[in-house]
Amino acid sequence: GAGVSQSPSNKVTEKGKDVELRCDPISGHTALYWYRQRLGQGLEFLIYFQGNSAPDKSGLPSDRFSAERTGESVSTLTIQRTQQEDSAVYLCASSLDYAGDPYEQYFGPGTRLTVT
Amino acid sequence: GIQVEQSPPDLILQEGANSTLRCNFSDSVNNLQWFHQNPWGQLINLFYIPSGTKQNGRLSATTVATERYSLLYISSSQTTDSGVYFCAVAGVGDYKLSFGAGTTVTVRA
Numbered sequence: 644g645a646g647v648s649q650s651p652s653n654k655v656t657e658k659g660k661d662v663e664l665r666c667d668p669i670s671g672h673t674a675l676y677w678y679r680q681r682l683g684q685g686l687e688f689l690i691y692f693q694g695n696s697a698p699d700k701s702g703l704p705s706d707r708f709s710a711e712r713t714g715e716s717v718s719t720l721t722i723q724r725t726q727q728e729d730s731a732v733y734l735c736a737s738s739l740d741y742a743g744d745p746y747e748q749y750f751g752p753g754t755r756l757t758v759t
Numbered sequence: 760g761i762q763v764e765q766s767p768p769d770l771i772l773q774e775g776a777n778s779t780l781r782c783n784f785s786d787s788v789n790n791l792q793w794f795h796q797n798p799w800g801q802l803i804n805l806f807y808i809p810s811g812t813k814q815n816g817r818l819s820a821t822t823v824a825t826e827r828y829s830l831l832y833i834s835s836s837q838t839t840d841s842g843v844y845f846c847a848v849a850g851v852g853d854y855k856l857s858f859g860a861g862t863t864v865t866v867r868a
Contacts (some may be wrong), residue, residue, distance in 0.1 A: 653818075661765075674853075674854065676855065676857075678799065678858075681798075684860065685845060685858035685859055685860050685861055686845070686847070686856070686858045688855040688857070691854060691855055693854075699854075699855070702855070732800055733776065736801065736856075745789045745790035745808040745809070745849055745854065746790075747790075747792060747804065748792065748856060749792075749804060750794075750802040750804075752799075752800070752801050753800055753801075755800070
């Protein structure tokens with residue numbers, strides 16, 4: 644079946660502008676995650692959605708970052724008033740998630756964000 | 760949070776050689792995944808292995824949860840094995856993955 648998809652694949656924006664990144668999880672996956680990968684580094688967790696539960700926003704670096712998810716489908720990550728330090732690859736992942744049991748996470752191809 | 764250390768940071772191999780990558784973690788885990796990040800940045804799932812041993816073709820992995828480490832074995836390496844290998848773990852009761860810094864593997868023909 645189809646994997647996790649993300650759009651756009653690349654985004655170049657000017658400092659101070661807002662950007663919106665989109666993620667479509669694997670069909671049937673109830674859990675959705677956003678991570679960020681800065682150049683040459685590992686991934687860092689940003690936010691987690693599970694069904695209708697309140698999202699875990701503990702990884703969001705500042706209040707300029709927000710995310711929404713419609714039911715168990717599409718999620719959007721919004722960055723307001725972008726700064727140069729926001730330049731990174733933003734990756735979305737999804738997994739099954741039942742009663743807190745851990746399941747394998749599958750990642751999308753990422754959105755490469757460059758803030759000029 | 761849980762700490763993940765990967766070694767070595769860089770590995771250069773001649774095609775056909777075997778290698779072992781190591782991942783140490785600081786606390787009990789209920790999720791451990793190995794990924795290969797290809798030159799285009801895509802994370803490819805290699806293993807979901809919070810404990811035990813698994814094999815997939817030329818790759819195999821072992822996690823010894825009680826001693827808090829995991830090993831990824833690459834046998835008969837090929838140039839297509841080049842890239843960055845990440846180990847990622849989630850602590851007991853947690854769902855978010857904590858990633859190591861990765862091992863950059865270069866396989867030369």
